[in-house]
Amino acid sequence: MxxxxxxxxxxxxxxxxxxxxxxxxxxxxxxxxxxxxxxxATAPMTATVFTPTPTTVQVPNPTDLADDELANEETVAYPSLAAAVAAQSTHDGDDEALQCLAGAIYFETRGEPLSGQLAVAEVILNRAKSGRFPSDVCDVITQRGQFGFVRGGRIPSINEDSKAYRTAVAVAKVALNDAWDDQAGPALYFNRGRPPASGLKKVASIGNHIFWR
Known part of the structure; x- marks a missing residue:
């Protein structure tokens, strides 16, 4: 090669x-x-997000009823006016104001709905607080020319064992203790017809009575 x-x-x-x-x-x-x-190349960039675990808060139980105002009998919540009336005692050394108020309720509204009886009681109490009428409940009722059932400046005698009077006493206690809100509110007058005086405003109509302010 x-x-x-x-x-x-x-x-x-x-x-x-x-x-x-x-x-x-x-x-x-x-x-x-x-x-x-x-x-x-086609998948988007992702990031891991930290999510905190929710915290459960324990709500404490209500305080013992011994500390509650209802348990201490400072106020009582009744489910109805009838329940408030039924809870009242009717003979326990009633004072004069209570007897006068019960008498007015008895003569003016016996046989009427409880709401109407309470409204009449509130009219009398409103008058005693208004400064336009006597400040004493009995004096408001026996004021001359104001209540037709009054005779000689006195409330007639009543059968205190009658059911109607016992109801009137219980309603009077509800009113005096402000244990139920009545429908007549600030009314100062009531009757069964036209306004007893000009310029009065109708507040409510309960049973057979119309209430005015």
């Missing part, structure tokens, strides 16, 4: 060797790249 032939053969083998080496290196790089985690 001539020198030129040997040189040509050596050159060819060198080119082949470098070609194989380049191909192997590229293949290895691709294989290594495939083994590495690939970023997802």
């Amino acid at each position: 001539s020198f030129l032939s040997r040189a040509a053969l050596a050159a060819a083998m060198t080119i082949t060797f470098f070609g194989l080496t380049a191909q192997s290196t590229a293949g290895l790089a691709a294989e290594v790249e495939h083994m590495l985690p690939q970023p997802n």
Whole structure:
């Protein structure tokens, strides 16, 4: 083999060797790249958000009833006017104001709804507080020309054992203790017809009576 032939053969083998080496290196790089985690070009970047666990607050139980105003009998909440009336005693050393008020309720409204009886009682109490009438309950009732049942400045005698009078006493106690809100509110007058005086405003109509202020 001539020198030129040997040189040509050596050159060819060198080119082949470098070609194989380049191909192997590229293949290895691709294989290594495939083994590495690939970023997802289409998936959006996400972040983990920390959400605190809600805290449960324990509400304390109501205080013992011994500390409650209802348990101490400072105030009493009745479910109805009838219940408030039924809860009152009718004979326990009643004072004069209570007897006068019960007498007025008896003569003016016996047989009327309890709401009407209470409204009449409130008119009398409103007068006593108004400064326009006597300040004493009995004096309000016996004031001349105000209540038709009054005879000679006195309230007639009543059968105190009658059911109607016992109811009147209980209603009077409800009114005096402010144990129920009446429907007549600030009324100072009541009758069964037109206003007893000009300029008065109608407040309510209960039973057979109209209440005015």
